[in-house]
Amino acid sequence: MSDATLPSQPIEVRFRGGGFAPKARRWVGLFVFVLLIGITEIGTRQGWISSLTLPKPSDVLATFGELWESGLLFKHLIPSLSRLAVGATIGASIGIVVGILIGLFSYVRAGMVPLVAAIFPIPKIALLPLFVIWFGIDEASKYALIAFGTFTPTVVATYGAVDNVDRSLIRMGQSFGLSWLSIVRKIVLPGAMPGILSGLRISLAIAIILLVAAEMLGAEYGIGAYILEAGSLYDLERLFAGVVILSLLGVILSTVIGFIERRILGWRA
């Protein structure tokens, strides 16, 4: 600015908008996976990652192949999946119902919210012995553990979602003389759906964690049992094969929820 006498050159306005708007970048996620696995493979082959630290990805893949061929994969996977399905369905559906009741009725809210706050921070795994006493050593105690673990986050997400439904829409429903049930079914539930679904993402991830925990404490077959056995033998290839299955399971569930969101929440876009 010292030579103010000279006519100053026009300067283009610096762009400072943009960002803060997530876009679909399809292949980046895959690229990150491939890169990390590629580095590990090269590292373990060339020896700058010792075989004690990490197994060779190609060996893990080979272990996976063996699992598949021996039929052991499904022997472990099917009990796990059914435990997950039963437990998570029970927990999530009771959670959604209770969450909606909390959202709709002040007395239920006053009674349940402190209770939910009290059980949320309990590590549910610590209660497994209790569940074994209550429901026996079989499947029922595993269902109960998974259901209990999915229940609390689902409740919290659901009543938060109901609270966030636009009150002006509810008042509109009342002003047109809609019945209470119609208002709940046609205004409150669809309005709470985005929040309920994003809560389910978290609940289902927690369900997978608890599945493994339950299986580690007493199951002949199941991904958790498989990982526990591999871990106690320091068989890193099999340990990682098990872990990869869990990760895949998480990715699949998250994709399914993403798909449901796109289908039934298309009105948001």
Add this chain to the structure above:
Amino acid sequence: MDIRLDAISHSYGDTEVLRDISLDIPNGKIVCLVGPSGCGKSTLLRLIGGLERPSKGRVLQVGSPPEGCLNPLTFVFQDFALLPWRSVQGNISLVLEDHGIKGAQADAIITDVLARTKLSDFSKALPRQLSGGMKQRVAIARALAVKPAVMLMDEPLSALDSQTRELLMDDLVALWTRQFFTAAYVTHNLAEAVRLGHCIVVLSRRPGEIREIVEIDMPLADRSHGNAKLEQVQKHLWDMMRDEARAADEELLDV
């Protein structure tokens, strides 16, 4: 059907919002309620529509609603209040479903009200695809679908830009001329009030009391933009409201 307000007073806790409002809303007329912001206009409308109970006084229906009326007191809201997950058609069928009107009968009503609000081509569109003016027309169509005896309109045009507002005012005049409807129309826009109101009720600042009722004896269809007589009424209204509005504004700053 007429609506009669019989000495209505209302308070929220210690805040007195409305004081001793007595008013008739005669059948087939549009009554505009104007007043500074915060004077209780929306509250009064909610009381009339039965969404809240007045602390004192009564809201009376005089006479019976017209034949086929599904929801005698029907609101049109400033923020449209459309369900974003339902199409235009779905938003209208929402208010029919509860009365057991479905299928062909519902389609006939929907087609009719969409035609009257010039929305026939948009029945499948979602609210987010519509402009503000179109959203409000959907809300008006939805209100017409239940054949209301009285429409309660709370600043229905205030969320729209001024061109859209002019167009919608014309639409409302056309709708009224084709088939008289009764309305309590809240606005803070005096131009709207003189354009649409058969009578204009001026409220004072909070606690809202009736300061004056101005009758405009000119058919709605003749009230063009920039009409000298209307300008005069509007100026009179503004003179009355200016001091109230200023005082109300300063009061809000103190809170």
